Amino acid sequence: MSRILIVEDDERIRSSMRLALEDEGYTVEDVASGEEAVGRFAEEPFELVLIDLMLPGIDGFEACRTLRHQSTVPIIMVTARSDTHDVVAGLEAGADDYVTKPFVAKELAARICALLRRSRPDAAGDSVLSFGDVQIEPDAGVVRRNGEEVHCTRTEFRLLCELADHPGKVLSREHLLEQVWGYDYFGDGRLVDVHVRRLRTKVEPDPANPRFILTVRGMGYKLAV
Amino acid sequence: MALETPTGRRHRTRLSRNLGLRARVTLTFAIGAFALSAVMAGITYFAARQSFLNEHQSTDQRQAFANASLIKNALPSAGNQPSGTQVDQLIGSIDTLPGSLSVLHTGGKWYATSPIQVGQSAIPAELRTLVLHGTPASQYFTLGNSPQIVIGVPLPAEHSAYFEVFSLDELASTLRTLAFALAAAALVTTLAGALLGRWASGRALRPLAGLTDAAVAIAGGQLDTRVEAGDDVDLLELASAFNRMTANVQDRIEREARFTSDVSHELRSPLTTLAATVGVLDGHRDELGPRARSALDLLDADLTRFTRMVDDLLEISRFDAGSAELSLDEVDPGELVRRAVGASAPVDEDGHRAPVVFPVEVGPGVEGLRLRVDKRRFERVMANLVENATLYAGGVTRVEVARHPAGVDDPARSIRVIVEDQGPGVPEADRNHLFERFYRGSRAGRRESSEGTGLGLSLVAEHVRLHGGSIWIEDAPGRGSRFVIELPLEPHDEEEVPG
Numbered sequence: 001m002s003r004i005l006i007v008e009d010d011e012r013i014r015s016s017m018r019l020a021l022e023d024e025g026y027t028v029e030d031v032a033s034g035e036e037a038v039g040r041f042a043e044e045p046f047e048l049v050l051i052d053l054m055l056p057g058i059d060g061f062e063a064c065r066t067l068r069h070q071s072t073v074p075i076i077m078v079t080a081r082s083d084t085h086d087v088v089a090g091l092e093a094g095a096d097d098y099v100t101k102p103f104v105a106k107e108l109a110a111r112i113c114a115l116l117r118r119s120r121p122d123a124a125g126d127s128v129l130s131f132g133d134v135q136i137e138p139d140a141g142v143v144r145r146n147g148e149e150v151h152c153t154r155t156e157f158r159l160l161c162e163l164a165d166h167p168g169k170v171l172s173r174e175h176l177l178e179q180v181w182g183y184d185y186f187g188d189g190r191l192v193d194v195h196v197r198r199l200r201t202k203v204e205p206d207p208a209n210p211r212f213i214l215t216v217r218g219m220g221y222k223l224a225v
Numbered sequence: 226m227a228l229e230t231p232t233g234r235r236h237r238t239r240l241s242r243n244l245g246l247r248a249r250v251t252l253t254f255a256i257g258a259f260a261l262s263a264v265m266a267g268i269t270y271f272a273a274r275q276s277f278l279n280e281h282q283s284t285d286q287r288q289a290f291a292n293a294s295l296i297k298n299a300l301p302s303a304g305n306q307p308s309g310t311q312v313d314q315l316i317g318s319i320d321t322l323p324g325s326l327s328v329l330h331t332g333g334k335w336y337a338t339s340p341i342q343v344g345q346s347a348i349p350a351e352l353r354t355l356v357l358h359g360t361p362a363s364q365y366f367t368l369g370n371s372p373q374i375v376i377g378v379p380l381p382a383e384h385s386a387y388f389e390v391f392s393l394d395e396l397a398s399t400l401r402t403l404a405f406a407l408a409a410a411a412l413v414t415t416l417a418g419a420l421l422g423r424w425a426s427g428r429a430l431r432p433l434a435g436l437t438d439a440a441v442a443i444a445g446g447q448l449d450t451r452v453e454a455g456d457d458v459d460l461l462e463l464a465s466a467f468n469r470m471t472a473n474v475q476d477r478i479e480r481e482a483r484f485t486s487d488v489s490h491e492l493r494s495p496l497t498t499l500a501a502t503v504g505v506l507d508g509h510r511d512e513l514g515p516r517a518r519s520a521l522d523l524l525d526a527d528l529t530r531f532t533r534m535v536d537d538l539l540e541i542s543r544f545d546a547g548s549a550e551l552s553l554d555e556v557d558p559g560e561l562v563r564r565a566v567g568a569s570a571p572v573d574e575d576g577h578r579a580p581v582v583f584p585v586e587v588g589p590g591v592e593g594l595r596l597r598v599d600k601r602r603f604e605r606v607m608a609n610l611v612e613n614a615t616l617y618a619g620g621v622t623r624v625e626v627a628r629h630p631a632g633v634d635d636p637a638r639s640i641r642v643i644v645e646d647q648g649p650g651v652p653e654a655d656r657n658h659l660f661e662r663f664y665r666g667s668r669a670g671r672r673e674s675s676e677g678t679g680l681g682l683s684l685v686a687e688h689v690r691l692h693g694g695s696i697w698i699e700d701a702p703g704r705g706s707r708f709v710i711e712l713p714l715e716p717h718d719e720e721e722v723p724g
Contacts, residue, residue: 010494016501023508080490081539102496102532105504173554185564186604189554218555218595 002116003044006030007037007051007063008078017050020105026112034063041067048112052078053090061093068094072153074115078103091194096155097181098188114182115155129164131212131223134203136164143203150202155180159195160203163213163223172220196221250426251419258418259411266407274400278393282363285325285376285391292319293378293387296329300383312336324392330357331385348375348388356386365393372397432460436467446547448475482546489539496532503528530678537680540605541662544687551599551691558596558640559587562626565600565607583620588627596640597715602688609681610644610708618648618705629711639694642710645701656698660686 004026008014014030021028029046031037034055041049049067053060064075077095079086087098096115099108129136135144138161143150152160158180163171177187180195196215200207214224244252299315312331316338319327327338328348337347352364356377363376372393379386435452442450451468455461503525510518543549563585570579614621622645628637651659658664663679689696694712701707 010498012498013494013501016498016505019505020501020508023505080493101493102500102535105501184568185560186568186600188552188601190552218597 001025001027002047003027003029004112005037005040005046005049007032007034007049007055007060009033009052009055013052017105017108021109021112024105024109024112034058034060034066037063038066041070041073045071046073048116049073049075050078050108050112051075051095053086054080061089064090064093064095068153072151074154076108076111076115087188088190088194091191092198094153096153097191110182129161131164131167131225132203132205134212136160145203152199152202156195156199156202159192160199163221167223168225170216170219170222175220192221247423247426247430250429251422254422254425255415255419258421259415262411262414262418266411270400270404270407273403277396277399281391281393281396282374282376285374285389286363288325289376289378289387289389292327292389293380295319296385296387297380297383300331300380300385309334309336324394326390328388328390329385330388331380331383347390348377352377353388356388432457432463436463439467439471443471443474448478448547479546482542485538485542486546489535489542492535496528496535499528500532534678534680537678537684540684541680541687544691549687549691552601553597554600555595555597556600557592558594558642559591559626561596561598561600561603562587562607562624562642565604566611566624568604569608569611583623585624586626588625588631590628590631590633590637591626591640594628594637594640594714596712598692598712599688602691606685606688606710607642607644609685613681614644614646614648618646620646622647622701622705637714639711639713642712644708644710645705646707647701647705650700650704650706651698659698660696 004021006014006017006021006028008017008030009032011032014032018028018030029040031040034051035057037049037051038058051060051064051067055063058066060077064077067073067075074097075095077090077098078101079090079098080101081087090098097111099111127138129138133146134150136142136157137144141154141157143152143157143160159176162176162179173189173192174185174187176192177183177189178185181187181191183191196213197207200210200213204210204212212224214222216222296315296319312329312334313336316327316329316336319338326347329336330353347368349364349366352362352375355362356379359379359381361376361378363374365372365374367373368390373390374393375388375390377386377388432452432455439450439452448471451471452464455464503521506513506521507525510521513521540549566581566585567578570581572578611621624645625641625643627641627643629639629641630637660682662683664683686696689710689712692712694710696708696710699707699709
């Protein structure tokens with residue numbers, strides 16, 4: 001059973017989320033603050049973290065960054081608003097996805113399911129993909145640059161694989177959202193944008209002037225060949 | 226008791242409103258300048274006239290007395306009557322000014338220098354009497370049409386009287402010229418006054434132009450507009466009062482928007498708990514009795530509606546606060562509409578979407594066009610329109626995506642998304658109001674079964690406006706109404722990043 005850590009300061013929301021996720025078959029543990037979350041995470045591994053952005057003490061962003069430094073665990077942030085800079089800031093702090101309050105339990109379960117599914121070793125391809133000085137081993141879930149391992153979250157890894165699978169082809173945001181996150185056409189394109197930005201800092205020699213992962217204005221992204 | 230009639234007051238108000246402030250100031254200046262210059266001109270004229278007349282009179286008197294003493298010396302003393310011829314010669318020898326006339330009364334007869342025999346009739350009777358009784362006198366009078374002055378000198382020792390009549394024609398003409406010049410000067414002054422008034426009012430009103438611009442900007446929603454006071458002490462007060470007022474209004478509007486936003490946010494926490502627990506209950510519905518299940522369904526349905534309402538209120542508050550932002554993507558219009566329509570179909574209990582039962586037609590020339598749009602907002606727009614049609618108009622009959630202008634040879638300027646229904650149509654009078662918040666119009670009272678929040682169409686309009694587009698309602702051919710959304714296509718971008 002997958003273990004999920006819920007970080008949420010509102011006790012009733014915490015309890016209801018716990019009930020809902022336990023009904024979906026997850027083992028759930030909940031904490032009320034960022035500090036507790038970081039401490040708890042250090043003691044025991046979790047397969048996914050749900051973190052509210054508005055927390056007393058160290059806030060969700062900070063907790064997210066701390067967890068991200070320690071692990072590539074999938075993180076879903078829970079925000080009160082979808083259109084502010086919170087979303088982008090949260091994604092930049094290392095979150096893989098977000099849900100907006102109030103969310104439907106089924107929706108949240110679907111997001112969790114999508115993240116957990118792809119965080120398991122992917123069997124999509126068996127050959128080694130490569131571009132520039134980057135090698136990707138889809139089976140092992142490893143990315144190397146000049147032979148040295150690059151630490152990617154699994155979402156970043158999936159995104160990189162998707163791009164590397166179609167070198168030279170423009171992939172729309174919608175396509176990437178569907179393939180990597182399991183969203184439909186109306187998914188939030190900012191997820192793709194932020195993850196591409198993060199990926200560039202890891203595989204591009206000069207992230208500000210990318211040579212491999214290129215933006216095609218108004219169309220999407222492509223991997224240069 | 227005289228009461229002012231309302232009509233009278235209204236009439237006055239209208240009059241002063243008809244004349245703008247500038248015109249009124251100009252008129253006031255003109256009237257002032259005219260009055261002042263008229264008084265000055267009048268004083269000048271009368272003073273000049275008086276002084277000219279006095280001078281003329283004293284000159285005339287001197288001459289008349291000089292001539293009188295000449296005549297007195299030439300006339301024989303009393304008792305010796307000179308002959309008519311002698312007197313005629315005497316008068317003829319007198320040196321007179323041009324236009325003046327000497328009349329002598331001696332020996333009971335009148336003699337005059339004029340070639341026309343004016344005689345005593347030229348001289349006013351009272352003066353004649355006065356002088357003949359021994360009093361020297363002068364008098365103004367008119368002869369024919371020309372002004373004259375007559376000076377009478379009695380010569381008692383000779384039983385005679387000498388009169389000299391001077392023409393004032395020249396003086397009159399001088400005064401006429403003067404009057405004309407003064408009138409012209411008054412006219413020029415009046416004009417100058419009017420111009421000055423116009424200039425001054427223009428100058429005084431110039432800061433008002435700034436205020437007008439600011440007010441227009443504020444009315445247009447730019448609440449952070451302020452006016453510059455400059456260093457004019459008089460304007461400083463107005464400007465600061467204006468700015469204070471604007472700041473208050475802005476503060477108030479922002480507070481209201483914040484309040485709505487805060488309320489919506491605060492509602493989100495309990496709603497999250499409610500949604501999660503209702504989800505849990507729903508997962509255990511098999512363990513519930515039929516009555517509890519019905520209650521749960523009711524709870525679930527209204528929780529969904531409540532959540533929608535909170536979402537809509539939050540969205541509205543963002544529009545009100547001007548903080549709504551577009552997250553633009555460049556998309557294929559046909560696909561966008563197809564997807565949005567697909568997403569708007571209701572979901573059944575197992576999470577499957579119902580199939581779309583109406584056609585989505587993509588017109589000629591739409592393919593290949595790219596529309597910059599916020600997909601999430603557009604999805605809301607279509608969902609709300611489809612829902613509106615479902616609730617009030619028997620459902621959507623067709624959706625069309627067309628380019629505008631329709632001719633494929635002209636460059637497309639916008640994309641029109643047309644949603645037709647088969648309802649009773651929307652009366653003309655309702656069409657403009659339909660996009661207002663909580664407007665129900667002729668549909669009032671049909672709420673019971675509705676799941677609408679009352680904000681749907683107003684949000685549709687706001688979303689479309691945020692895209693720089695517009696929405697309106699027409700009659701659909703045959704029956705029903707047709708909602709038309711027009712979204713502008715951006716002019717082709719020059720700075721395309723080469724792929």
